Amino acid sequence: MKKTGKAAPKKQAAKTTTKKPAAAKTPDAVPPKTDAAPLDLATLRERIDGIDRHIQELIGERAQFANQVGKAKGKLAAAVDYYRPEREAQVLRRVVDRNDGPLNDEVLVRLFREIMSACLAQQEPLKIGYLGPEGTHSQQAVYKHFGHSIHGLPLASIEEVFQEVEAGHADFGVVPVENSTQGTIQSTLDMFLTSKLKICGEVELRVHQHLLSRNGQIEGIERVYSHPQSFAQCKAWLRQYLPRAEKIPVSSNAEAARRARSADDSAAIAGISAANVYGLKSVAGPIEDRPDNTTRFLVIGRELFPPSGNDRTSLMIFIKDQPGALYHVLEPFAKHGLSMNRIESRPGHTGLWQYAFFIDIGGHVHEEAMRRALDELADYAQEVKVLGSYPVAIA
Numbered sequence: 001m002k003k004t005g006k007a008a009p010k011k012q013a014a015k016t017t018t019k020k021p022a023a024a025k026t027p028d029a030v031p032p033k034t035d036a037a038p039l040d041l042a043t044l045r046e047r048i049d050g051i052d053r054h055i056q057e058l059i060g061e062r063a064q065f066a067n068q069v070g071k072a073k074g075k076l077a078a079a080v081d082y083y084r085p086e087r088e089a090q091v092l093r094r095v096v097d098r099n100d101g102p103l104n105d106e107v108l109v110r111l112f113r114e115i116m117s118a119c120l121a122q123q124e125p126l127k128i129g130y131l132g133p134e135g136t137h138s139q140q141a142v143y144k145h146f147g148h149s150i151h152g153l154p155l156a157s158i159e160e161v162f163q164e165v166e167a168g169h170a171d172f173g174v175v176p177v178e179n180s181t182q183g184t185i186q187s188t189l190d191m192f193l194t195s196k197l198k199i200c201g202e203v204e205l206r207v208h209q210h211l212l213s214r215n216g217q218i219e220g221i222e223r224v225y226s227h228p229q230s231f232a233q234c235k236a237w238l239r240q241y242l243p244r245a246e247k248i249p250v251s252s253n254a255e256a257a258r259r260a261r262s263a264d265d266s267a268a269i270a271g272i273s274a275a276n277v278y279g280l281k282s283v284a285g286p287i288e289d290r291p292d293n294t295t296r297f298l299v300i301g302r303e304l305f306p307p308s309g310n311d312r313t314s315l316m317i318f319i320k321d322q323p324g325a326l327y328h329v330l331e332p333f334a335k336h337g338l339s340m341n342r343i344e345s346r347p348g349h350t351g352l353w354q355y356a357f358f359i360d361i362g363g364h365v366h367e368e369a370m371r372r373a374l375d376e377l378a379d380y381a382q383e384v385k386v387l388g389s390y391p392v393a394i395a
């Protein structure tokens with residue numbers, strides 16, 4: 001959101017107990033007009049100093065209560081046992097509901113996530129595995145979901161992220177599962193064919209790609225490194241501006257940035273955070289062909305968490321080889337008022353031409369409607385695996 005730069009101060013410590021009208025949610029909402037003369041700079045800063053003192057006291061107080069909540073949970077073994085994604089989702093939804101501007105929902109959710117992240121890290125920071133190296137969009141997704149008070153473990157592959165969580169070396173993992181421009185990341189879905197891990201969260205990240213190079217100049221660029229997904233997201237831009245440059249696919253955008261830093265005639269397509277990590281300059285950006293380019297990531301862990309009130313369930317279903325089996329498998333969800341957001345089939349690795357259906361349904365497996373639907377479809381399914389029930393992504 002663009003700040004308005006208007007001098008009028010925000011209502012001081014406004015308590016908003018009622019839900020705001022929809023119109024007030026516009027990102028560019030300006031502070032209310034008053035007849036009072038604008039305050040001078042020194043007075044404004046004095047007010048800000050006062051508010052900062054107040055915010056700091058409240059954050060300290062909140063951290064103390066969070067610590068007591070931790071103690072009330074009893075003597076638990078590790079940070080992962082204190083983490084409650086369903087509670088975090090409820091806290092953040094309330095933040096969104098209360099938001100009266102001028103900061104937008106995304107900004108406020110980010111600030112509150114950081115506060116909860118710091119509160120939780122008082123016990124011990126969570127260890128989160130992701131597809132590294134540092135500077136990837138996966139790392140950004142980790143911070144968006146868990147805040148910065150965590151210990152990030154950059155790993156070499158999606159498979160390794162699963163392995164490290166399974167082995168208990170990481171508390172959770174964050175893996176990309178689909179992109180709005182490029183579709184499913186099949187290697188992630190395939191991991192669920194054999195993995196026992198549960199999906200315990202989802203993160204949606206607007207992905208902005210930049211062309212990065214050592215000197216920030218487009219002239220003289222002979223080759224471009226990037227992950228194949230990122231090349232595909234920037235196809236039209238590359239065709240227009242660098243049609244003759246060699247395109248070299250590598251394992252991650254961060255790896256592309258690492259290579260581009262060693263020669264002036266090379267560039268990388270990567271997120272802007274890779275520019276900071278690898279000391280590169282932005283030649284152009286954002287350069288993705290679709291401005292709403294978004295990647296959805298899954299948070300994987302070892303257990304299923306209780307409902308948050310607005311959840312999604314991911315299932316993997318093998319159907320019986322008989323007429324109408326897929327129809328009968330899907331019918332109970334419609335009957336019980338559960339909406340299906342996504343269906344995808346992948347070779348099941350169980351026999352020739354056998355397919356696994358990956359299905360996302362609104363609701364949680366601990367809820368009655370979902371339990372009934374799962375009971376009813378059992379007759380037509382060879383196998384049903386609940387991959388997880390988790391809070392729907394927030395802002």
Ligand SMILES: O=C(O)C(=O)C[C@]1(C(=O)O)C=C[C@@H](O)C=C1
Binds near residue numbers: 070085119
């Ligand atoms: O409510 C809890 O169970 C807490 O531990 C507190 C808190 C928070 O800061 O609000 C911290 C970590 C949990 O993941 C959820 C919430």
